[in-house]
């Protein structure tokens with residue numbers, strides 16, 4: 001009997017050892033490795049108001065500085081700012097970070113009973129690519145998408161997912177909606193700068209007048 005127990009213990013240890021070491025951790029909807037993480041990945045659990053998945057959509061979304069070039073005053077952006085889907089869609093995201101710094105694709109406002117804190121989130125610590133999925137409820141709603149690394153949203157990394165046309169437009173989405181507080185580039189007017197403006201105005205009027213006068217003289221000669 002003892003031999004049998006010993007045999008079983010040894011057998012069990014060997015079978016444990018034969019399992020390949022897990023490079024990635026997976027617990028409570030979080031998949032994490034040295035490149036980044038996916039939080040609240042959901043391919044199977046339906047929102048309460050969805051009898052079934054209506055359709056599968058796949059978006060490849062880039063993030064990085066180069067995508068902000070087309071927006072003046074912005075530093076970071078996604079390559080698109082809006083995604084439209086049908087009610088009860090299963091959305092697969094391939095998130096690609098083109099920068100050497102951390103970026104996130106974070107969706108807010110999802111139902112809390114499926115997504116802790118109402119959130120779906122893919123993160124990449126640097127250049128790379130990760131995939132994740134989530135299923136949206138049926139009601140028309142606009143979901144905020146952003147990167148939560150400090151100042152990245154303010155610097156342009158903001159977008160929106162509209163389910164069934166959405167229920168509103170979020171502000172301050174580059175190239176899409178008006179900012180809440182527009183950037184102002186105020187000039188600090190001092191007596192010197194007023195004097196400079198007056199001087200430039202006088203010179204600006206005087207030069208063409210002088211040129212015209214000279215031409216008139218030449219023609220008269």
Ligand SMILES: [Cu+2]
Pocket residue numbers: 076102103104147148149152157
């Ligand atoms: Cu970012």
